[in-house]
Amino acid sequence: MATQKKRNKSKVRPALKKSARKVVKLSSARKASSKKAANGHGLAKASTKPYGKAGLALQGVRILDFTHVQSGPTCTQLLAYMGADVIKVERPGAGDITRGQLRDVPNADSLYFTMLNGSKRSITIDSKHPKGMEILNRLIKTCDVLVENFAPGALDRMGLTWEYVHKLNPRMIVASVKGFGPGPYEDCKVYENVAQCAGGAASTTGFREGPPLVTGAQIGDSGTGLHLALGIVSALYQRIRTGRGQRVLCAMQDGVLNLARVKLRDQQRLAHGPLTEYSQYGEGVPFGKAVPRAGNDSGGGQPGWIVKCKGWESDPDAYLYFITQAPVWEAICDVIGEPTWKTDPHFATPKARLPRLKQIFARIEQFTMTMTKFEAMDLFNKHDIPCGPILSMKEIAEEQSLRATGTIVEVDHPIRGKYLTVGNPIKLSDSPADVRRSPLLGEHTDEILIKVLGYSPKQLAEIKASGAITAPEKTEKAA
Ligand code: COA
Numbered sequence: 001m002a003t004q005k006k007r008n009k010s011k012v013r014p015a016l017k018k019s020a021r022k023v024v025k026l027s028s029a030r031k032a033s034s035k036k037a038a039n040g041h042g043l044a045k046a047s048t049k050p051y052g053k054a055g056l057a058l059q060g061v062r063i064l065d066f067t068h069v070q071s072g073p074t075c076t077q078l079l080a081y082m083g084a085d086v087i088k089v090e091r092p093g094a095g096d097i098t099r100g101q102l103r104d105v106p107n108a109d110s111l112y113f114t115m116l117n118g119s120k121r122s123i124t125i126d127s128k129h130p131k132g133m134e135i136l137n138r139l140i141k142t143c144d145v146l147v148e149n150f151a152p153g154a155l156d157r158m159g160l161t162w163e164y165v166h167k168l169n170p171r172m173i174v175a176s177v178k179g180f181g182p183g184p185y186e187d188c189k190v191y192e193n194v195a196q197c198a199g200g201a202a203s204t205t206g207f208r209e210g211p212p213l214v215t216g217a218q219i220g221d222s223g224t225g226l227h228l229a230l231g232i233v234s235a236l237y238q239r240i241r242t243g244r245g246q247r248v249l250c251a252m253q254d255g256v257l258n259l260a261r262v263k264l265r266d267q268q269r270l271a272h273g274p275l276t277e278y279s280q281y282g283e284g285v286p287f288g289k290a291v292p293r294a295g296n297d298s299g300g301g302q303p304g305w306i307v308k309c310k311g312w313e314s315d316p317d318a319y320l321y322f323i324t325q326a327p328v329w330e331a332i333c334d335v336i337g338e339p340t341w342k343t344d345p346h347f348a349t350p351k352a353r354l355p356r357l358k359q360i361f362a363r364i365e366q367f368t369m370t371m372t373k374f375e376a377m378d379l380f381n382k383h384d385i386p387c388g389p390i391l392s393m394k395e396i397a398e399e400q401s402l403r404a405t406g407t408i409v410e411v412d413h414p415i416r417g418k419y420l421t422v423g424n425p426i427k428l429s430d431s432p433a434d435v436r437r438s439p440l441l442g443e444h445t446d447e448i449l450i451k452v453l454g455y456s457p458k459q460l461a462e463i464k465a466s467g468a469i470t471a472p473e474k475t476e477k478a479a
Pocket residue numbers: 068069070071072089090091092125126127128149150151152153154155157158177178179188189190191192221
């Protein structure tokens with residue numbers, strides 16, 4: 001053993017040395033490039049300002065936000081948190097349909113809207129009005145990215161084809177969410193659960209005996225919005241080199257499939273035999289041709305399951321996710337009071353345990369039912385055993401550590417008052433998240449027309465009179 005270790009050491013050393021040499025080379029390359037920067041060759045010199053005081057990551061990026069409902073707004077809200085100036089274009093008088101959906105406070109924008117449109121500015125423009133199109137043209141010239149998630153063809157019907165936008169502003173990135181990519185369903189409208197079903201998540205979620213199940217996490221909408229944000233930031237980065245914009249497309253089906261990739265992995269593994277880590281294997285139930293629903297089985301190589309904790313009879317969330325991670329198997333046996341399982345050939349190895357997972361989790365559950373999920377969490381983690389309490393949304397909303405990190409933020413709204421929103425889940429050490437309340441419908445219309453687009457007060461009055469930025473009813477009354 002000792003010789004083996006020595007051998008490994010001597011093998012590792014030269015490799016380390018080699019990579020160390022690489023590091024030296026890289027850092028001297030960086031030094032050289034920062035010298036270049038100092039000489040005015042493009043790259044910025046390292047800021048000497050304290051971290052968090054050198055501006056936000058996307059400062060200077062202006063987004064023409066044509067998004068609505070959830071997928072697109074998730075994307076642009078994240079970009080706004082990162083410092084982009086997001087100008088949300090909404091239909092006069094109506095706005096994003098979610099302003100009025102699932103309302104909890106009469107006459108106030110719903111939480112559906114407010115939690116997806118924070119840190120943005122709102123301008124109302126009727127894109128089908130000639131004056132409205134004139135304003136949009138000016139916005140296109142001044143913005144870096146146009147983001148939209150209309151039904152297929154809607155943007156083109158407005159006249160804002162890629163060719164048109166690109167001609168007006170060759171640097172403009174046009175980013176879209178659609179339900180499906182090119183193919184048989186490309187013209188279809190799509191909502192969250194349709195994407196979950198078409199992306200392979202629903203057929204692999206739920207219990208084997210039951211129907212397909214959708215998950216509460218909005219992997220179709222918010223998940224695709226996140227994908228789109230990455231596409232936009234990448235396109236902005238490429239534009240530094242090429243000087244030109246490009247189209248970015250994220251299909252919700254593709255986004256869901258990307259998140260469900262482990263199931264496509266399992267589909268291919270099926271050709272080579274049963275999926276032994278699925279509890280159905282241990283139960284002796286044969287596999288069919290497609291990946292089955294796996295209940296609460298872990299999606300990875302370490303078997304896991306949800307077990308009851310004290311109070312489960314009355315508390316629907318008194319449960320714990322428990323993972324029988326192989327490296328801590330002996331600790332698990334000791335803690336749950338089954339020390340003989342450490343050496344018993346039926347339990348001692350991961351392979352031997354696979355057909356007995358049901359029995360193992362039943363024993364673990366017997367143990368966890370004697371304590372609360374939080375007590376279980378504390379106890380198992382002392383032994384480095386991975387597990388997690390099933391947290392209710394109430395518990396999450398009240399969790400102070402999530403407030404402290406800015407993952408949950410309380411903001412104040414002029415009509416609805418204080419509400420909780422999800423802050424930036426991505427933490428940048430030099431770019432604190434800019435999390436502010438959502439705008440009222442058209443709150444920034446005048447400000448954007450005058451300060452961003454340079455219209456004079458007289459022109460603003462003309463635009464208002466034209467009906468391009470006000471609701472038809474109001475225009476009629478005014479006339
Ligand atoms: N001024 C004038 N008209 C406007 C406008 C404005 N400021 N903003 C939008 N509109 C019009 C559009 O021009 C379009 O009209 P048209 O159909 O006559 O061309 C219409 O409003 C928008 O329509 P659409 O996107 O079809 O809305 P919808 O409510 O019928 O469908 C979705 C909603 C979400 C199903 C659909 O937009 C969609 O499939 N989007 C892509 C996938 C997606 O993002 N889904 C998830 C949403 S969370």
